[in-house]
Amino acid sequence: MKKLVPALLVLCAWAMAGNPRTLAIRNAKIVTVSGPVLNKGTVVVRNGLIEAVGENSAVPPGAWVIDGEGMTVYPGLIDSLSTVGIPSLAAATAGRGGRGQTTATPATTPATTTAPVTRAMGPEDRPATTSWVLAADEIDPSDRRIESVRSAGFTTTVTFPARGIFGGQGSIIDLASAEHAGEMVVVPAVGQYLAVSRGGGAFGGFDAGFPRALMGYIAYIRQVYLDAEHYKLLNEAYAHSPRGMERPPYDRALEGVLESRRILLPANRVVEMDRMLRFAAELQQPVILYGMREAYRPEAAPLLKKYGSPVLVSMHWTEAPRDPDPEAYRTLRSLENIDLGPAAPGLLQKAGVPFALYSDGLDQPRDLQRAVKKAIDAGLARQDAIRALTLSPAEIYGVADRMGSIEVGKIANLVVTKGDLFDDHTQIEMIFVDGKQYKPAPEPPTGSGRGATEEPGVSQ
């Protein structure tokens, strides 16, 4: 069998050119997430969907068979807050996802925003609002991060146009090698991305315009929602009986806001969680909080349960500073964040708060694996870690009917490993996105800190 597997894989690579529409992975351990683990089973994929899964599922004739002996099949991982697919937003990932109240990567302004500022922008100008944008419309299949993230086992990202204050709506993207971005889109609009700082310095010049302070951002957002309500009222009245009424102007920013079924707001400290949850309730918007660095604190879970909102927990754990000044002041809070941060997912799990994990700028397979392992070591059960990256994000975004677990009829997004997923020595053998197989790209020798690999992968 040991010789057969590589031989079969070679055949596989060769057969990729033929793009088999039906394949089966046999004799593998299958972690369905939605049900019990199958110690030995078969998954059948046809036309990009899971056709069958079970201990004794029949392999259809003509299917390309993969021997899964010694391997484990998991649902493909879903990164619930990402910018992968929009290369222009990768720029500041070398830094961190999280500063202040936002964990978004700071943006380069795309062509769709307003012209360079020549005078002070007041609130009525609504700078930094591109609420009508859909990430789906900006996806560039050549983004190098796609391959890198996929090699870590992620088949899907929820990609957001993370820029400005109202960035636009995120889209669920399958990380397939496609000629047209549209083929990658699973759901084009899943919610409006909001930020309450613009990164790269809140004091960046007076001409950056309103708002600059945190309270300015909150007032800004509040006014936009008031305007959206008013806009809706006017338009409904006009639509009902236009005669004799001055027509309300078309405002695509407000249209974008009205179209969003939910909002995402940043919150790292418990104080921020409390603030943002109350704010979202005031705006009457379903909300998903992202960041959640202090979710380990005892006040966090009860607060979150009270509101019932799901949260996205950043995997970019706060780390101890390297080579610090031994006399530099360290606050107790920062020490606790470092020590207990990774315990957050386990605690949320125990408290029954719906949550998912997200990459927050990490895009190297080793970094991603280590990050999840840290949470497991800190008390998150492995199967819960897997769920936090598969079925939970699917549920949060309302697509649990089509992805997030290995079930008949769902999209064939799978990751196949030798060893338990997230363990230090586990190898990812192959990834399937929409039923197509991909090989993980070889890791750069020094691991984290570098961009996606330069070497061409075997995948298409």
Add this chain to the structure above:
Amino acid sequence: MRKSWIVALAALAPLYAQNIVIQSATIMTVTKGTLQGSIVIKDGKIAEVGEKVMMPQSATVIDAGGQYVIPGIIDCHSHIAVDGSVNEGSVSVSSMVNIKDVINPEDIAIYRALAGGVTTANILHGSANPIGGQTIVLKMRWGQDAQGMIFEGALPGIKFALGENPKRPGNPPGGRGATQTVPARYPATRMGVEDTIREALNQAKAYKAEWDEYAAKVAHGEHPLPPRKDLKLEPLKEVLEGKRYVHAHCYREDEILMLLRVADDYGFKIRTLQHVLEGYKVAQEIAASGTGASTFSDWWAFKIEAYDAIPYNAALMQKKGIVVSLNSDDDELMRHLNTEAAKAMKYGGLSETDALAMVTINPAKQLGIDSRVGSIEAGKDADLVIYDKNPLSDYAKVQKVLIDGRVYFDRDNDVNGRPAKALEKQKLLDKEKQSQPKPAGGRGPAQ
């Protein structure tokens, strides 16, 4: 991680009991003289004050023999407990922003203020703008969440600012004209500051007319479409309607007078003039307008507009019948407003009671909360501070602070809890050190 807090809280547990008696103290009520006696607290309120009191059943007794009790200190000008900048300096009228949205209940400055006897603070937007943001009054309820800190029922406020600060962005360091490299924000002079304020109030007046017209139509049974709600103009409309207090940062006599006249023109009263260091020069005009004054005890000469500041300011204004308070505008100064009050005795010859009033009942009146706080009287909130010596002596130390009849600061517990806190922190530091790789290379002493 919260163990030390839990230990501290457990030690205070008996003092959470509904009934408390503070016994055998020198009670400086501020409004009803000073007496030797006791205070009975029930359900967070002062139930009784007297030389002899009725001891309720199951009361926790705080023996304050040899100690002094005063009403909780009220700081009329503070910027603590705010997340992010206290200034929305990008625009010269930022009335749309609200301090209430960014309360940070975990700011250690709250605890430190408590340790200095402060129980209530007026949290203001900064002075970068002629018209700043909306302000809020907080009680220093350390340990509560943001909502829990808010002084329920206190009327909302808004910050105005005159003088050098709001015109600074109009005079960027690059200079003006050909040499200008940084954009300038209007206004650049005191004239422009007045214009900015008048212009905003003008807009607010028109906005109010729009909404009044709408309300009239609705009252008439019509169904008109409402006007657009403008968060910038809403609070200014409230100012015109007398529903929102204006707290105006000002220094020089000309701008003080200017603002009083602007308010007259628009039919409202300025609630307090803040800093108002030259208030003594126009004391009678301020007195005539019924505006309160909240000032520093003895700051001067840090800016040219503060060059004529004198420590007699508070006393001179008070003598003219103005309600005067002494404030801090500073995290550190906030911790000893009792001695700031004492300075009003030194500079101006105020009595002990009048001096103490400047940090208790006077700011309470200015903030419209004097029915609740500011003096030790039956019926008021049990916001009290116990000192080991006369609080107007700079040798005095705060021993305990109660808010709503609950002990929020206890010096003994604070001091006793320090070793445990230090240990907790050291444990985490040691744990981190153990898991760190050893640094490469030596680190010799500097030579």
Add this chain to the structure above:
Amino acid sequence: MKLFGILIGCAMAAGAASNNSVLIRGADVYPVTSEPVKAASILVLDGKIAEIGLKIVAPKGVRVVDGKGLRVYPGMIDSGTELGLSEIEMMRETVDTGELGEFMPQLRALASVNPDSEHFAVVRIAGITSVMTFPAGAGAGAGGGGGRGAARQYISGQAALIRTFGRTWEDMAVSALAAMYVQFPSLGATGGRGGPVPGNIAELVGETGARTFTEMMRTYQQDVAKLADFFDEARRYQRAKAANLPGLVRDLKYEAMLPVLDGKLPVAIAAATPRLIHDTIQFAEKQNVKIVIMQPRQLGSAAAELKAKNIPVILGRVLALPRGQDDPYDQAFTLPAETYKAGVKFAFGTFDNEFVRNLPYQAATAVAFGLPEDEALKAITINPAQIWGAGDQLGSIEKDKSADLMVATGDPLEIQTQVKHVFIRGQEIELSSKQTRLYDKYVNRQ
């Protein structure tokens, strides 16, 4: 001969009737260096304390000041100001501290002191009769020469001990050369007036600073070496001068360093943490110079070293926030008591021109938090006099010392105490200032 006798007589009479002689009668005298004496008198002649006793008869022509019910103390001394050098902090044109340049020992604070600065009157009517005024770093926000984006400054110039009254700066000088102000290189964050920003976001995400400690250490050691090099150059000049080497060009900077190298002029050097205190002491030993440590915020392990080596310390604002988020709220209040208990000699400085008059109230807070009262008084009188080399002239009420005195209604550390008389070199100071004059102008305005 007769004419001569008449002239002498007139001179004596004139001397006796001059305005720097006075008898303060029947007050409680607090000499500081000895026990207080109740209902005593002090005779001042020609600006000096001539006699202290229970019954003194005023010589002919000497004015008598009734001290009944009042107390007499030595005039107070503030060890950290920029008085005369800085008028309005935020107006640079009025500020003469913080010159440009890396090594500027030749700069003299004294000759830039404006005797008519409004600050002097405000301060002297409060009983502060002498201050140290510094060429940099002793005013709030001054930050020394580097404050305006200039390169770092190592040596800022000569600080002066001056009286708060005099017609010219020459008149005011007690000692033109009281200390050489040196800014030792800093290593890492030493902490500002307060703690870190509340809700410290940078720490939250693990960003405690861009530079590693190794990098910081490297730069620090380079900077210290640079300072040491300058001392070496000064010493070479000293040797060359002593050896009368021909062709030696007079160098004003090195000339200014000579009294420092001779051990006659102490170096005043700010060091906030135990590590920095230790490093500055080591540096001073290596350079064989005397030092005074300014504004330590924490003594820790350095306390024993300071005591063992008899190095005095100037404490900054007692009314200051703790260094860090989790530190005890009274950390700065207890530092003076801690310093005293460690056996280290110290004096207080306000380090902010606006608040010099509150010097005794800073001391009072220290007392509330553990410093013995008489030590607090010493720290604003005799200790600074001795630390700054004027212990024979100032700081206590003793025979032959300068009559720099304050007469008050009670304990000068208590805020309500009023100062009734101030004498500087025996001359009574008019208790008026810009502020009292504005008060007088407006108190009766109708």
